[in-house]
Amino acid sequence: xxxxxxxxxxxxxxxxxxxxxxxxxxxxxxxxxxxxxxxxxxxxxxxxxxxxxxxxxxxxxxxxxxxxxxxxxxxxxxxxxxxxxxxxxxxxxxxxxxxxxxxxxxxxxxxxxxxxxxxxxxxxxxxxxxxxxxxxxxxxxxxxxxxxxxxxxxxxxxxxxxxxxxxxxxxxxxxxxxxxxxxxxxxxxxxxxxxxxxxxxxxxxxxxxxxxxxxxxxxxxxxxxxxxxxxxxxxxxxxxxxxxxxxxxxxxxxxxxxxxxxxxxxxxxxxxxxxxxxxxxxxxxxxxxxxxxxxxxxxxxxxxxxxxxxxxxxxxxxxxxxxxxxxxxxxxxxxxxxxxxxxxxxxxxxxxxxxxxxxxxxxxxxxxxxxxxxxxxxxxxxxxxxxxxxxxxxxxxxxxxxxxxxxxxxxxxxxxxxxxxxxxxxxxxxxxxxxxxxxxxxxxxxxxxxx
Numbered sequence: 102x103x104x105x106x107x108x109x110x111x112x113x114x115x116x117x118x119x120x121x122x123x124x125x126x127x128x129x130x131x132x133x134x135x136x137x138x139x140x141x142x143x144x145x146x147x148x149x150x151x152x153x154x155x156x157x158x159x160x161x162x163x164x165x166x167x168x169x170x171x172x173x174x175x176x177x178x179x180x181x182x183x184x185x186x187x188x189x190x191x192x193x194x195x196x197x198x199x200x201x202x203x204x205x206x207x208x209x210x211x212x213x214x215x216x217x218x219x220x221x222x223x224x225x226x227x228x229x230x231x232x233x234x235x236x237x238x239x240x241x242x243x244x245x246x247x248x249x250x251x252x253x254x255x256x257x258x259x260x261x262x263x264x265x266x267x268x269x270x271x272x273x274x275x276x277x278x279x280x281x282x283x284x285x286x287x288x289x290x291x292x293x294x295x296x297x298x299x300x301x302x303x304x305x306x307x308x309x310x311x312x313x314x315x316x317x318x319x320x321x322x323x324x325x326x327x328x329x330x331x332x333x334x335x336x337x338x339x340x341x342x343x344x345x346x347x348x349x350x351x352x353x354x355x356x357x358x359x360x361x362x363x364x365x366x367x368x369x370x371x372x373x374x375x376x377x378x379x380x381x382x383x384x385x386x387x388x389x390x391x392x393x394x395x396x397x398x399x400x401x402x403x404x405x406x407x408x409x410x411x412x413x414x415x416x417x418x419x420x421x422x423x424x425x426x427x428x429x430x431x432x433x434x435x436x437x438x439x440x441x442x443x444x445x446x447x448x449x450x451x452x453x454x455x456x457x458x459x460x461x462x463x464x465x466x467x468x469x470x471x472x473x474x475x476x477x478x479x480x481x482x483x484x485x486x487x488x489x490x491x492x493x494x495x496x497x498x499x500x501x502x503x504x505x506x507x508x509x510x511x512x513x514x515x516x517x518x519x520x521x522x523x524x525x526x527x528x529x530x531x532x533x534x535x536x537x538x539x540x541x542x543x544x545x546x547x548x549x550x551x552x
Contacts, residue, residue: 119423153230160355170255172347174484175347180260185404211242237294239297257315260399271307348493382435395481424475439460475534
């Protein structure tokens with residue numbers, strides 16, 4: 102599909118556009134999440150302390166990644182809106198400014214993360230696994246700039262509708278990581294450090310391919326600017342959506358550090374392993390909702406740029422039905438047959454005994470997944486409406502609720518924490534959907550909302 106055909110599809114029938122873009126994104130996200138699966142599966146051979154160390158670092162890694170992804174949402178929304186309104190020149194300038202901002206931001210962030218590495222890990226970890234966690238975290242801190250640029254380039258591709266290109270690049274990144282993991286972990290005997298090094302080498306491959314796509318002339322966008330190096334007019338709408346989205350993602354994942362603390366207090370390193378492994382499986386189940394939400398940003402933003410609010414509203418309705426339906430089917434499968442998935446993480450001597458507890462947690466988690474699907478779709482609608490701050494507020498409220506529930510549950514048992522997850526995410530999903538619906542109704546009061 103040519104670059105022009107990508108844009109035409111994004112601006113055409115919303116159902117076809119969402120399905121097509123979501124399918125491509127789904128492949129990329131599944132492969133990327135399978136990559137995390139493989140990371141943990143390989144590292145489970147190092148013992149439950151290694152899995153606990155990964156669980157400690159994972160929220161920090163996701164905060165770093167989310168900064169790039171948030172900026173990517175901002176540039177995707179801006180590019181799609183401008184393409185919908187017919188202003189290709191502003192789309193080009195927005196893309197260029199977003200990339201320059203990512204480079205500068207990443208260059209500042211990486212040294213800060215390296216210098217504060219020991220403090221960050223000792224603050225969020227326990228003494229028995231803090232050394233392991235630091236060795237796993239450092240490569241991510243050193244190469245944080247790659248994660249920022251990678252997320253931005255992905256957003257630029259989504260903004261012009263080049264989802265298949267983005268999917269191919271992300272798949273190459275994930276497969277590279279899967280191949281390099283055992284080499285760095287076991288062949289080179291680098292242990293947990295090898296796992297994170299493999300991830301960052303693969304991210305470097307992804308960034309190189311993304312830059313090649315935009316600089317080779319194959320893209321619809323052209324990274325040009327008539328206003329010199331700094332173009333505040335083009336950058337402002339990117340940051341208007343991107344900064345709140347970065348903030349929302351960062352809050353969401355940073356709060357996981359606090360939640361992990363309650364789990365550690367309640368169940369120690371073993372408890373954190375039992376809690377986090379089923380969460381990894383659930384993150385695979387919700388991928389379709391994440392893919393559909395990402396597709397909605399581009400489609401709904403382009404409809405908003407065209408002034409076609411009925412198409413925007415229909416796209417939102419369709420995305421809600423599709424996301425909830427798909428993840429519900431997947432959840433039923435996981436609930437009925439959890440053993441094959443859990444066996445990937447419980448094959449070594451000191452993890453086999455944890456399988457029964459993990460199965461209990463996994464089945465309890467299944468109860469919130471259909472409601473969680475409302476969160477990425479609702480958040481994407483708010484981004485498309487130019488109301489990212491509302492999404493941030495929802496993330497803060499949802500996570501404050503989760504912290505309160507975890508604090509109470511941690512005084513009882515680990516299983517009580519599993520139920521706290523369900524209660525918090527169900528309420529959070531319903532709240533996000535209501536806010537997204539009402540926000541749209543305020544923008545266009547005469548369009549009936551049927552969801």
